[in-house]
Amino acid sequence: MRSCLPLSTAGSFPDDLRHRMRLAWRAGAATAAAWYLATLVPGVVGDYPYYAPMGALLVCYPTVVDSLRQSLRALTATAVGVGLGAAAVHAAGATWWGVALAVVLGMALGALPYLAPQRDTVPLAALFTILVGAVDPTGFMAGYLGQTLLGVAVGILVTVVLPPPPQNGRASRRVTRLRDGIADHLHEMAAVLAEQWPPEREEWIRHRHDFEPLIDATREAVVAADSGRRANLRARSYRIRGQQLYEAAQTLEQLAVLVRDISTVLAQTAWAERTVLVLDPDLRRPVADAMSGLATAVGSADLLHLARGPESPDGDTHTRNLAAARDSLDRVTERLDGAAAGWEDSLAASGIVLHLRRCLDHVQAGPSDRSPDLHPAAG
Incomplete structure (x- = not known):
């Protein structure tokens, strides 16, 4: 008879680590490709290349179906957060109470069922818009949303072209x-x-x-x-x-x-x-x-x-x-x-x-x- 170790923990870490490393390799490939392509974008959108790898990372999920499902949520959450940040800049500028108002509203909107999986993206996007884009809100909004869209597209493409194997072995x-x-x-x-x-x-x-x-x-x-x-x-x-x-x-x-x-x-x-x-x-x-x-x-x-x-x-x-x-x-x-x-x-x-x-x-x-x-x- 095998030794009776606690059933809930025996042997689970290697499976979880192996599963996580597969996701990590795809996330690394997606963010690297997104960053490279982002640096080639001309105009005002090209001034904010660092948001492309962030967009790619938002849609790196363990399964293809989850990545596709979360892509629209990620874009929606980003757009809502950027809109909140732009409204706060227009109303109060880059002030402490403008930051507080945008974060409070962003956290509240993140509780909506549709946005819940991306709830943290809303206040973060609002903060970036206020702290980084206060000088040129219109250009920043175009750059942030454009580069995020590019990153999301790259993340989905990498997931579809290099899909993870089904987790039948783990199951x-x-x-x-x-x-x-x-x-x-x-x-x-x-x-x-x-x-x-x-x-x-x-x-x-x-x-x-x-x-x-x-x-x-x-x-x-x-x-x-x-x-x-x-x-x-x-x-x-x-x-x-x-x-x-x-x-x-x-x-x-x-x-x-x-x-x-x-x-x-x-x-x-x-x-x-x-x-x-x-x-x-x-x-x-x-x-x-x-x-x-x-x-x-x-x-x-x-x-x-x-x-x-x-x-x-x-x-x-x-x-x-x-x-x-x-x-x-x-x-x-x-x-x-x-x-x-x-x-x-x-x-x-x-x-x-x-x-x-x-x-x-x-x-x-x-x-x-x-x-x-x-x-x-x-x-």
Whole structure:
């Protein structure tokens, strides 16, 4: 069994750094190209070349679709800020209260839903207009807006010509991490059941709280991978893979909820004086075997298995693990059916076995409440 590190943080930094560096290379190329072209622009617009790389940077987002969406917002926010700054210069000149008024209004307008992603651009553009363009507001407005438009165009062109690869690898690693976390926790609970009861160690109880942040991280990575496919010339062949990642993440999310419930029931049975739930000593070892068998089956499931892909061949390792886990559950069910203990002693075991069987069904059949296809349209 792998060591049970905190599920929410294990291994996430390398993925985030790799993803950020891809964005950094594109941003560097876009700003450099924008600066070079800006220095070639003649007339009054060419007097303000430094706003072109700023415009390029405003539209450098992780996906092509986000860059296209934010380009209009960036231009609108810049134009609004420049307009505020020009109005402040006309009304009060480059004075302290003119600066305060422009910033207050710019911050307020940045709260509009359409401008919210570029909320900081509005007051900054107003400040630049007052502090830099007070001598020649008209020329400054033409230069600022013209160079920003040039930078935005260059940023979009670089993003379209050099699009980032879809983040399927990152999403796949998050899916694998969630799968391994579920398998590890099942193995850990099986080991606890096989030890002296009630268990002496308690760290396994806290691990059930680690699933929520990892589920959120997996969901975010899968959605980001799908967003990276749209309008991306490099991603036409990634459609099926993205759907498989989505379905695998959905299956694992359902598994995580069930495993967390199992952990809660098991924790309650460890201190019988606090609950009516108790666990018949004769059932602990069979339940532990069934739990361990399910953990092995979960750990051997790949992306296609979790996404309810084509059935595996009979000799496949995962198929054998599924069959062994089901046999273990059947044996526990037979023990429960023939148990002489009262309902209080078998209630906890029955609940745990029911959840284990539901987990096994999810692993074998994929997401039971399948959401609509992420990519209903062709292409």
